[in-house]
Amino acid sequence: MQSTTFQSLILKGMNRFGDLPAVTLLPDEKTMTYKELLVKTRLISCYLRWLGVGRGSHIATLIPNSLEGVMFGLAIQQCGATLVPLSDKLGTREVDFILKESKPKVVIIATHTHIDTVLDYLEGSIDHDVRIIGLPGFGVHFPNRFELFQWPVESMDLVFPTASADDIALLSYTGGTTGTPKGVIHSQEGLGAAMLSAAIEDPLDDRDRVLLSTPLVHSGGSLLWRALISGVHIYIMPSxxxxxxxxxxxxxxxxxxxxxxxxxxxxxxxxxxxxxxxxxxxxxxxxxxxxxxxxxxxxxxxxxxxxxxxxxxxxxxxxxxxxxxxxxxxxxxxxxxxxxxxxxxxxxxxxxxxxxxxxxxxxxxxxxxxxxxxxxxxxxxxxxxxxxxxxxxxxxxxxxxxxxxxxxxxxxxxxKKDMIISGGMNVYSSEVERTVNQHPAVALSACIGVPHKDWGEAVCVIVTTKEGFSCTEEEIIQFCKQNTSKYMVPKIVYIQDTLPLTPIGKINKTELKKMYALGMLTIK
The missing domain is CATH 3.40.50.12780 (ANL, N-terminal domain)
Structure with a gap:
């Protein structure tokens, strides 16, 4: 049914709640009502249609948490196009790969990060009609070859494509920390089913106020969309x-x-x-x-x-x-x-x-x-x-x-990829972390497998301590000996000030393995 597409659900949400507040950007507290959000979104959709965007078009975005990020994401759906959201925290290699593989017709950018990569994509797309749109108001100086977004004076009399169930609503890339990123295809029907399932299981309504500070290109964006179909007032922090x-x-x-x-x-x-x-x-x-x-x-x-x-x-x-x-x-x-x-x-x-x-x-x-x-x-x-x-x-x-x-x-x-095989025994890194995290001085821990000439892999733990607490490598090892199986006790412990995190706040074990290989970890 058409009514279960993501496009139809999100448009119904914006149409239903009129003058209720929809989105507030912190800390300046600039607020848009649902009616204003709908009007602005339609204007952006008109602009995108004028660029030739429609069903099947890929549009990549590099927009920090902002009102613009919300509006452009919604406008892309109204056009029936496919959103390819990119985080400015991605590495140059990942952004370059994603652009070249997904081949977006339009790239919308509002950050200094990756300007050179986007420019390289534009210059390498001579055979394709590619448009790079820079958003004003973010303090970014764009190259001359980028176009500066300008709001249409009024909504044009355009027919917006109605998305079908099988149309691709979202092309979201994952797995960029090892190998090349994978583009995950979500259909209009699938994304709509996800929104309906969340709305039924975890009801939110127009009395709720949702605060989002994680990148909207990840899980925060899903909660944002799910909230908009229910009349929620959403507050967004840049970070x-x-x-x-x-x-x-x-x-x-x-x-x-x-x-x-x-x-x-x-x-x-x-x-x-x-x-x-x-x-x-x-x-x-x-x-x-x-x-x-x-x-x-x-x-x-x-x-x-x-x-x-x-x-x-x-x-x-x-x-x-x-x-x-x-x-x-x-x-x-x-x-x-x-x-x-x-x-x-x-x-x-x-x-x-x-x-x-x-x-x-x-x-x-x-x-x-x-x-x-x-x-x-x-x-x-x-x-x-x-x-x-x-x-x-x-x-x-x-x-x-x-x-x-x-x-x-x-x-x-x-x-599967994080399981450590040490001396023929399967060691689950998450189980080691659960044990280590019970130590009163430990704030966070990460367990990785590192090469060992006798065991194949050795259990290695990297920890950070709570403020005002300290501990030694040997104390962690002894604590584990008392609280877990012998084969799960770490043979190596590093105590660090911080742990590297992915853009969505998970501990980056790939980076830790790289740091170990380069001798960048220290024992205190």
Whole structure:
């Protein structure tokens, strides 16, 4: 049905809520109502149509968190085109590859970052009609060959294409830390199904105020779109800054936000030194990894029992399973080990665990997590063999090793690629990290496998300590000996001031392995 396309859902959302506030940019507090957002979006759509954009056109964006980022993303959907969102935190190699593979007809840029890469793409596209549009107001000096965006005086009398269910709404790239990035294709129908599923499972309405500080080209953008179809007032920060984030919660009576655990830990540490009013909060969505019982207790004391964990990935439109607010509370008081889980499958999602021979494994047995959902990707862009390997008989093979308990809660044990084989034993890096993170001095940890002449791979842990705490390499090793299996005890420990993070705040293990190989890690 046409009504379930992402394009139709997002346009209905903007049409329904009129003079209600839609989006506010912090810290200047510039606000647009839904009516204003709809008008501005249509003007941009007219501009894009004038450039020749329509169904099937690829449009790449390099726009920081901003009102413009929201408007252009929505306008691209109104044109029926395909959005190719790029983060300015990507490396030059990744941006160059994505542009050359996706071949966008238009690139919209509002950042100093990657101007040279975009210019190289323009100069190399002599055989194609490529337009590079620079957005004013961001303090960027664009090359003469870029065009400067100008608002149309009025909306032109144009017919906007109606997207069909099979049209590509989103081409989102993932996996750029190793090899080349993979373009994940999401159809209009699939993205629409993801929005509807989220709206049913986690209701938001026009009384909610959502605060987003993570890059909108990642998970934050999904929550933004999902909020816009429900009349929510959305507050956007250019980036995450702990004090400003807490101040925004208090000043704007924020009810809902999304963050990765590293962000939550920083908020909890700040709250120990400064008192903030966070009584308005009723939902904290977090993802990337489960939270420790100690940190969850701190979160309950500060925010109340409002935590919601999400497990997902780009290929599955972010969400595969959820650990609900009530499940967090029940587990905390009755069965703390469930806090290590990522909950149970979402409404429209089926989940199975498969052994090495393709057999379905039973409770408490390890297997690869495979997923079936109307919201999952169509495939990888121009990678038929990769798609064939990832999607089999309608099931997406995630590459995650998991386990179910007797109650049906799903546990992520590790990524296949992060599993360490040491002395013939399978060591799950996430399990090592869970043990290390229980040490009272440890703030964050990352476990990687490093080459070893006797063991094949040795378990190596890199940690950062909490403010005001310290520990030694030997203390971490002894702590692990007392709390985990012998073969999982790290043989090497590095204590660092910081850990490298990906653009969405996950610990970058690829970078840590590179740092180890170059001798850049130190033992304190």
């Amino acid at each position: 995450f800054q702990t004090k400003h984030f807490m101040h925004a919660i208090k000043e704007h009576k924020i009810t809902t936000t999304f963050m990765v655990p590293t962000m939550l830990y920083r908020l909890l540490d700040l709250a120990k030194t400064v008192n903030y009013d966070v009584s308005s909060m009723r939902n904290i969505y977090y993802g990337a990894s489960p939270i420790s019982q100690e940190r969850l207790k701190e979160a309950f004391e500060l925010f109340g029992p409002i935590m919601r964990q999400q497990y997902g990935m780009t290929e599955c439109n972010i969400v595969i399973s959820r650990l609900s607010k009530s499940a967090h509370v029940w587990a905390y008081h009755n069965k703390p080990e469930v806090l290590k889980s990522c909950g149970k499958p979402c409404l429209l999602t089926e989940v199975r665990l498969i052994g090495d021979k393709g057999n379905e494994v039973g409770p408490l047995e390890l297997g690869e997590i495979i997923v079936k959902s109307p919201a999952m990707m169509v495939g990888y862009y121009q990678r038929p063999e990769l798609t064939k390997g990832a999607i089999r008989d309608g099931w997406f093979y995630t590459g995650d090793i998991g386990m179910r308990d007797e109650s049906g809660y799903l546990y992520i044990m590790d990524r």
